[in-house]
Amino acid sequence: MQLTPWTLTGLALVAFATYYLGFRSSRRATSTHDFLVARRTVRSSRNAAAISGEYLSAASFLGVAGMVLKQGADATWYPIGFTAGYLALMLFVAAPLRRSGAYTLPDFVEARLGSIGLRRFATAGAVFIGILYMVPQLQAAGLTLAQIVPVPAWAGALLVIVLVAVNVMAGGMRAITVVQAFQYWLKLFAIAVPTFVLCMVFFAGGGPGGVRALGAPAPPVFPSDTKVTVQTDVTVKVTTETFFYAHGHIDDGPAGGMARWSPLVPHKVSAGTTLEFAAGTPVPVVSDAPTTNDAWLHPASSGLSDLLQTYSLIFALFLGTMGLPHVLVRFYTNPDGKAARRTTVHVLLLLGLFYLFPTMLGALSRMYVPQLLLTGNTDAAVLLLPTAVLPGWPGQILAAVTAAGAFAAFLSSCSGLLVSVAGVVSTDLLPGRVRDFRVATLLVAICPMALTLIFRTEDISLSIGMTFALAASTFSPLLLLGIWWRKLSWPGALAGMVIGGGMVLGALAYNIVCEYTGDKTPWYTVQPALISVPSAFLATYVVSRLTRSGRPELVNDIMLRLHAPDPLGLMRDRAVARFGQADDKARTGRGRHRKA
Structure with missing residues (x-):
């Protein structure tokens, strides 16, 4: 992607609007309650836009189209799953969670099970x-900025985390709510308009090179003479004998001219290698993607x-x-349970x-950017x-419009994550005052930035998928059973979190090792939820039945x-008493959030 005045203008406008809206809203944030x-006065329509704004992360704006380009029909489960998760949330969790009166997810854990120790574990x-x-959001920010401006990838991550931290420290949830609601509509515009225009071009004549088809069984081909520079080490495969020019290192050896790849074995390409293909040459694909x-x-x-x-x-x-956590914290801002469900x-x-829209862009990408x-x-x-x-x-x-939308995606997701994690840290590890919230924001912002520099960049949606697996294997059993089963005990909840979370973390560690050794990873370590989630539910149920003493005495009142x-x-x-009562509802407007 070339650096153009349009792109720089779009990024600058997004950054300015984000800072201005956050600054304007932060002037009314005066207490920890804010x-x-x-x-707790955000109306449903604004809260829904804010939730959508923070939820539509880099995995949604960039990763879904990328996964559709690479994996095809299998990748459509990502947008389906991202959306369907809110159906389960609406049916089973949203309203009871708001009625609990908690401020954070660990606060709900203590309110339901009465265990300080479990609350600390939930905090961790x-x-x-x-x-x-947050790490893949920052990685995606680095990727986007590196595609636009000739700067290191870490520069984009640093820009995002600094801008987000300033807004969160200034006004917390009150400021971020307005910013994220605005950013949802900005992202929708930034992906819908290009999709409509590109589809019109495709149906009108197909753009450069004419109309191309996805229905043919053959692999995609390069539409014109194409030069590709590989940025990271990759292993690729071809479907036919392929001739090309290479400059760099391929198949563990130097290359400086004509080269040939056989379809019988996979081939390695080192970072920095330049490959030149003639028009009509079938496109080699990375080894874990469909070739045709x-x-x-x-x-x-x-x-x-x-x-x-799948x-x-x-x-x-x-x-x-x-x-x-950053999804659940939004439901604490609704006035009541009915508003939470409506949201x-x-x-x-x-x-x-x-x-x-990203699904359609992924299909178009296979025809126009197969490299x-x-x-x-x-x-x-x-x-x-x-x-x-x-x-x-x-x-x-x-x-420029899509780049601005991607930039807004990083900002809104990181804002929600940072405010939710900072809220947990400030209330559970610090005294809980406004000053402590700001200190927690600064400390939390440093951690993902450091991890972004350490870990290798993966496909964004795949790394997000592992995070979802961890959340499903730890907090999902606790929430569902805690809300709907009165016999849940805190040792049972702890056992489920340890077993489910341990399985996912073990799979994640194994995958990281395999990335460096080159070993093939089995499906149950790439996506462990099919094993880890039932194991977590079973462990929670069995241990709860065996530890009746771990149930709170007033469980009937709680339920x-x-x-x-x-x-x-x-x-x-x-x-x-700790956080201070909100201002009178006559002043703020009952059930509304007019000025935030």
């Missing part, structure tokens, strides 16, 4: 999941292991949403609308597609408060 839950889990989720359009269009085409991995992904996405319905509509299948950098498809379809200034304008209709007035906010 910083943690925005006074929430912080870990939040930071783990026929395989790309059919789901689970590689046998039972692919099918099991079901495992569905498990992770469907149940993992309710275990993400979730709005979120389903907003997410379903958005995910139509990304060789480099493995498929997450850049959304950024490179506009100029590939529309050369000249029209494509540059569309590319009544979670499930009683809102008009009965049984809902009570926790820790009011």
